[in-house]
Amino acid sequence: MTCCDPLLKRKKITVAGIVQGVGFRPFVYNLAIKLDLSGFVTNNVSGVFIEIEGEEETVALFEKELKEHAPPLAHITKIESKPTPMLGTSGFAIRKSDGTGEKTALITPDCDVCAECVKELFDKADRRYRYPFINCTNCGPRFSIVNDVPYDRQYTSMAEFKMCKECEAEYKNPADRRYHAQPIACPVCGPAVKLFNEQFDDLNCKNPIEKTAKLIDDGMIVAVKGIGGYHLVADATNETAVKRLREKKKRDEKPFAVMTKEIDVLKTFAHVGVREEALIKSVSRPITLVRKKSDATLKGVAPGNKYIGAMLPYTPIHHLLMSEVKSDALIMTSANISDEPIVFTEDEARIKLKGIADAYLVHNREILNRADDSIERMMKHGPVVLRRSRGYTPAPIMLSREHPKILAVGGEMKNTFCFTKGNLAFLSQHIGDLKYESVYDSFISWIERFHKLLDIKKPDAIAYDLHPSYLSHKYALEQKDVPLFGIQHHHAHMVSCMAENHVEQDGIGIIFDGTGYGDDGQIWGSEFLVGGVDGYTRMATIKPIPLPGGERAIREPYRMALAVLLELYGDDLPNLDIEWLRDIDENTFSNIRKMTEQKINTPMSHGMGRVFDTAGALLDIKPVASFEGQTAMELEMACAENITDSYPVVIDESRQPVTLDFYPLFRQMINDRMNNVEVPVIAAKFHNSVAKGAFAVAKKIRGISGIDHVFMSGGVFQNAYLSDKLGEMLENGGFTVFRHSRVPPNDGGLSLGQAVITARRFEKMKREESLHVRRGADESY
Structure with missing residues (x-):
């Protein structure tokens, strides 16, 4: 056949979404080879670009397979396909990434180490046996090591580690599981761990993880560097160690999270249902609340609580550490003081954890983007994210329509901010309580980082909470030459729930939280609102x-x-x-x-x-x-x-x-x-x-x-008893009920609602300005 053969087709295909760093290019390559198609695939700042050529029916099959059998970590948000002139090429190639143009490519969240890598981790015959940074295209760090897009090694904290010949061969082999795995490494060429004492002196251990386990067995507190920051780690079964950690961290009664070696261990002291198990074992590996079997279980870890926050190992370091310690359960709590940001650099650890940690297990793979562990709770209607961070950020929330570029700066406590771009909303990871100077500094630096990652040089408008004392409010008012929109707190909660559930029509918002600045300057927080994105009426309180x-x-x-x-x-x-x-x-x-x-x-x-x-x-x-x-x-x-x-x-x-x-x-x-x-x-x-x-x-x-549409939002709906009871009453009473799942009902989801409301107001403002200009032009004639 020639390039003029009518039975042949060539197409340009653009794939948007989470398609970089998830094995998408080798998937495309192998699919094209299997179907005997020619062309190429490349990463660009928008996602993945493909040119494919072959028989018309086969090209159609390729497009079908592309949608239906994408890699497990991929999340396609849009595919655009259009015909292009035939070139008569042969063979299929993976081309070098193209870094030009507007950046719309999505960065993959960090995910847990896959089963295949764990198997190799404990295989004595494998060259990565017990290597703490084993990973492949299907697993490992992503967002935490990325500095820019497209997702290539040169834009990650792995850039400083030159691949050895064996790693490079795997990296360049499209048939290999580590083909273009940007964090690829091995003991010869990759990062390494070290153990430091209380004074932050290198102990020069032959096996730092084994020594760390011994310290934990002896009741010590060790700061362990992970994917998104440091954890403070102690033996959860050692009451003295738990009490000591509480005293040092000044955390008298707030529950600690625990990590168990495997799910069967967790089931010995907690009720783990099928849905909870699926959540705990998901690639995001969140802390999941599970009901304790006895108040005596892990005494001191979660006093006064029927539930315990549990997770499974999600990094090779965790797996190695859990294989060495005697205890089946370790406390894994964020390494911070009070509600300050999680420590993520060695300099921070040396200063802020002094007097808390007895030792430090560190590594030299730099964390570029810090993130706390995410927290979820299973309710009758499904899982609810209580803290959206590691494992979920920066994956976007799909919106029901296109939006201008809005920055919403959130509230004061449990702060997150949100950028909208096209039909996507990008919530930041959990930032915390802005009243702390270090948290506020992180808030500002993270906004700047997201500007870069999303290629938004300047937003079209900025949304902020009405409370005049909120630091996010003050930050917004300091921004120059950009329209500002103050959004009522509980209206933002309601619209956050609407946006997550892709509902445009008006409804009844039942918004229960602790506080929020009302239109009358009073403290609101038990609000029954009627309306939607365009506005609301306060019907009851x-x-x-x-x-x-x-x-x-x-x-x-x-x-x-x-x-x-x-x-x-x-x-x-x-x-x-x-x-x-x-x-x-x-x-x-x-x-x-x-x-x-x-x-x-x-x-x-x-x-x-x-x-x-x-x-x-x-x-x-x-x-x-x-x-x-x-x-x-x-x-x-x-x-x-x-x-x-x-x-x-x-x-x-x-x-x-x-x-x-x-x-x-x-x-x-x-x-x-x-x-x-x-x-x-x-x-x-x-x-x-x-x-x-x-x-x-x-x-x-x-x-x-x-x-009869009801939207339930606000931090009080973290309470499963109330959420389940009210939801059941409403549904039995003929209401259609919408609740949160992927976005927190608390103030961690506030910025999404702010952004969507502001987008609507900004568009209305632009229409009115345009109408005013046209009227002025008409009057000049």
């Missing part, structure tokens, strides 16, 4: 809770409980037989009463999180919290099972917005407690009542608006 002492009341929820009781009982309060009340000294009682009655430093909060804190404190569940959200979390953990009773819920329709009043419920809780009803029963009845009240309000709104 709750009777607010006093916060005597402001933010101090959030750390000490007994203050809110006392303020509520003072309103309910007044001068009769001292006569109540409530044990925790007797523990409050007279001076504190008097001060809180004065603040509450005279409204001195006592803001009023509509936050549902504060309702849960108050309820917990009323039951003497963590009246003073040692970490954010502890009281509400332990209230959920206290719930008895199979309780269907609830308390009466009062809805005041005479107010605008309609008000859900929990004060009578609080009185009923106190009555139950004084009548010796068990705390777990009261806790369950409280949860049932909140769900019942929200359902009743939703029905009233449906009766007014005719809308």
Whole structure:
């Protein structure tokens, strides 16, 4: 046949999505060879570009196979195919990457080491036997080592490691599993591990990992450098080591994550269902919350919690370490202080972990992009990401339509930012609480890094939260020559849920969180909104809770409980037989009463999180919290099972917005407690009542608006009991319910909603400007 043969076709095919660093080019090469097609494939700044030539039917089959049998780590977002003149070429080649043009290629998230590499890791006959950086095209580091796109070795932290002849031969062989595996390495040419002592002096160990295991067996705390940063590692079965780590990290009661050697080990002390197991074993390897079999399990690791955050080894270093230690479970907690960013450089480790770590297991493969472990929880409707970071970032969220280039800077706590570009939204990894200087510095540097990776020199607009004290708000206002859009906090939550679920039509937003700046300058957080991307109406909220002492009341929820009781009982309060009340000294009682009655430093909060804190404190569940959200979390953990009773819920329709009043419920809780009803029963009845009240309000709104789509968002919906209970009530009541799954319901998902709302407002602004220009031109004639 000649190039003019009508039965022959040549096509240009552009594949966008996560298609670099996942074995896509060798997949294309081998597919073309199998089908006897000619042409070439290359990486470019947009993804993968293919020119393919051959018989028309075979080219069509190639395109079908391309879509249906892509490599497991690939995620195709778009394929464009168009005919091009025949060239009459023979053979198929993989060409050098093209780094020119606008960068739209997607970077692959880091993923766990694959089963084939693990097998080689422990194979004495393999040249990478016990090599801590074994990887292939199907696994290993990606985002954490990337500096730019296209994803080629020269743009990664592996650039400084020149491949040996054997690695180079594998790298260049299209039939090899390590063909174009950018982090490819071996003991001859790749990175290496070292063990340093407490003073950060090199111990010159022959086997650093074996020595590290011995230190952990002896109760020591070792800082271990992984993919996205350092972990502080200790024996989870050693109560003394756990207590020592808590003291050194100043983490009195907040749960630690654990890593087990294998899934069967985890099943010995936790209930692991089929869905949890699939999540734990997924390539993202998140920390997954699983229910403990006994409170005595790994004592001290997750006190006051029915669940434990567990994960499996996801790097070769983890596998090697777990093979050496005597314990079946290790604490693997982020190496940081309080809520500061995870340590990821040796200089940071030397300074910030001084006095905490007894030793440091480090390596010389530089981490360019730090990322904490992601956290997920399985609920009835499916998995919910609570912290989206390592293993998920920077994979985009698909949007239902094209968007301008928007930067949304998120909130203050659990901060993430978001860029939109085309029909994709790129959420940053978890950054943290911006009130810490080091976190805010990371926030700024990460925005700059994403500008580079996404090739967005300047956004079309910037979105920010309305709260004037948020540092993200202040950052946005400092940006010059770019339109700025302030977005209400709970509206952003609602639209975040809409965007994740690809819903454009208006609905009812049930947004429950701890705080958020309202349009009236008050603290919102139990919001029933009707609307969508274009706007909303606040239809209902709750009777607010006093916060005597402001933010101090959030750390000490007994203050809110006392303020509520003072309103309910007044001068009769001292006569109540409530044990925790007797523990409050007279001076504190008097001060809180004065603040509450005279409204001195006592803001009023509509936050549902504060309702849960108050309820917990009323039951003497963590009246003073040692970490954010502890009281509400332990209230959920206290719930008895199979309780269907609830308390009466009062809805005041005479107010605008309609008000859900929990004060009578609080009185009923106190009555139950004084009548010796068990705390777990009261806790369950409280949860049932909140769900019942929200359902009743939703029905009233449906009766007014005719809308039956509900979007549940906000940090309170991390509570599985409430989320499952309310979701079930709504669905049984004829509502279509949308919840989060891949985007956190907490403030970690806020920036997505901000970005989508701002895109709509920016487009409207541009249309109005264009209309104004046209009108001006018409008037000039």
